[in-house]
Amino acid sequence: xxxxxxxxxxxxxxxxxxxxxxxxxxxxxxxxxxxxxxxxxxxxxxxxxxxxxxxxxxxxxxxxxxxxxxxxxxxxxxxxxxxxxxxxxxxxxxxxxxxxxxxxxxxxxxxxxxxx
Amino acid sequence: xxxxxxxxxxxxxxxxxxxxxxxxxxxxxxxxxxxxxxxxxxxxxxxxxxxxxxxxxxxxxxxxxxxxxxxxxxxxxxxxxxxxxxxxxxxxxxxxxxxxxxxxxxxxxxx
Numbered sequence: 001x002x003x004x005x006x007x008x009x010x011x012x013x014x015x016x017x018x019x020x021x022x023x024x025x026x027x028x029x030x031x032x033x034x035x036x037x038x039x040x041x042x043x044x045x046x047x048x049x050x051x052x053x054x055x056x057x058x059x060x061x062x063x064x065x066x067x068x069x070x071x072x073x074x075x076x077x078x079x080x081x082x083x084x085x086x087x088x089x090x091x092x093x094x095x096x097x098x099x100x101x102x103x104x105x106x107x108x109x110x111x112x113x114x115x116x
Numbered sequence: 117x118x119x120x121x122x123x124x125x126x127x128x129x130x131x132x133x134x135x136x137x138x139x140x141x142x143x144x145x146x147x148x149x150x151x152x153x154x155x156x157x158x159x160x161x162x163x164x165x166x167x168x169x170x171x172x173x174x175x176x177x178x179x180x181x182x183x184x185x186x187x188x189x190x191x192x193x194x195x196x197x198x199x200x201x202x203x204x205x206x207x208x209x210x211x212x213x214x215x216x217x218x219x220x221x222x223x224x225x226x227x
Contacts, residue, residue, distance in 0.1 A: 006159075033215060042120075042205065042219035050213055058214065090159055092215070104150060105207070105215055107160040 003027065006091050006108035013078070013085070013115050021076045021111045023091035032074035033092040033105070036060060043090060049074055078113065086115045118143045118210050122218035129196055130226045137191040137221045139206035144184050147209040151180050151191050154203045154220070163204075164191070196225045 004025040013019045023032065031050050035043040045058030049068040063082025068074055074093075078085045089112075094105040119142045129135050139149070148167050152160040164173045164180040166189065172181040179192040189206060203220045210216060 031213065035217075040219075042122075043207075043217040045214055045216070048214065088157075092160075094215075104162045104165045105209075106162065107152075109159040110157075112157070 004091060004093050004106050004108040006111050008111060009109065011111055011113045013113065015115055016080045018077055018079050019113065021078070021089055023074045023076065023108060025072055025093045027093055027106065029093035029095055031094045034066065034074070034076045035090045035092065037088040037090060046076065085113055088112050118208065118216045120206060120208060120216050120218035122206060122221050124221060125219065126222040128224040128226060131196060131198060133196050134192065134194050135196055137204050139189040139218055141187045141208050143210070144187050145211050146184065147211065149182055149189050149206060149208050152205045152207065154205060160205065198225045198227050201225045
């Protein structure tokens with residue numbers, strides 16, 4: 001099945017610890033995105049990557065880091081510098097050729113991170 | 117900076133009614149606009165994608181329109197059903213390749 005997979009579904013972290021959220025896609029998409037969603041809020045962009053070995057900060061990148069070493073993988077690390085990390089994290093991917101900007105973005109099922 | 121606004125924030129309607137959800141955006145230089153559905157605690161499911169050159173898209177009971185010059189889109193749901201209850205999100209793909217979301221409309225269809 002083609003799709004985008006996030007793991008784990010639920011994650012608990014102690015204060016002061018870093019944690020890495022996994023996002024894998026087998027859709028052969030170039031672009032990948034990480035969003036954070038808080039209760040009653042829309043999605044806020046953390047980081048995005050248009051191509052392997054390249055990524056850009058979104059609107060709320062502080063306290064997060066990413067890597068894009070492989071086309072199919074875009075892991076997100078929530079560092080201890082993130083002051084309020086408890087949230088629902090969503091990963092997305094899309095085709096992103098220069099000539100083609102008319103394709104859908106697909107989302108994973110999310111990871112709910114709780115700091116305890 | 118692109119801002120996406122969705123009105124209303126919440127909506128309750130009796131089953132069977134037709135309804136319209138609204139989305140507005142401040143920067144009309146977009147590649148496309150996409151409507152999503154989100155069920156509680158779940159990821160997003162794509163409903164409709166409208167390219168910047170298009171005016172509308174239809175899928176079953178759903179019809180989405182786009183007026184790029186005025187920065188507006190609507191999602192029309194015909195003959196609503198209890199299974200349509202969810203949060204509906206609109207998002208635009210900017211020229212800088214960011215996908216920017218509105219805060220969503222929580223829809224409740226009353227049986």
